Amino acid sequence: MQTDPDCVFCRIVAGAIPAARVFENDRVLAFLDIGPLAEGHLLVIPREHYARLEQMPPDLAGDLARCLPDLARAVLRVTGAPGYNLLQNNDRTAGQVVGHVHFHIIPRHDGDGLGYRWNASSYPPGRAEELQRRIRDALATSPA
Ligand code: 5GP
Ligand code: ZN
Secondary structure (H helix, E strand, C coil), rough: CCCCCCCHHHHHHHHCCCCCCEEEHHHHEEEEEECCCCCCCCCEECCCCCHHHHHCCCCHHHHHHHHHHHHHHCCCCCCCHHHHHEEECCCCCHCCCCCCCCCEEEEEECCCCCCCCCCCCCCCCHHHHHHHHHHHHHHHHCCC
């Protein structure tokens, strides 16, 4: 199993630094975010070190995703939040600070003031079709 001695989440997996763990199995660990955006904000990580989601073996990504519904349900029940955001950042440009794959489960309440810019745009004529074709071609040459 690959680990990175300089990675804070690998150090949590190893027990070298403490974390408020709420769930673990042989491949996945979930714990409270130390800087919560809301009470109950969880991080869900693979035990093995991968910096980014697209680098993970699909079966491990599946193991990670499989844990999310139960964890989300538990957080909703405990916090009383009616909703949550699932957030998974890849790369500094996307807001990733810790280079070990993680899903955030962030409880949401009416008027909580959390949010992000969603500056929707639109495609000029032909551009969506071009992207559709190119992404389909990319999947065909590098299948999931
Ligand atoms: P990112 O911006 O990479 O998606 O989010 C990284 C998250 O990891 C942040 O929300 C931050 O609060 C959390 N975090 C960073 N270091 C630690 C730590 O040592 N322990 C815990 N529990 N969370 C951490
Ligand atoms: Zn790591």
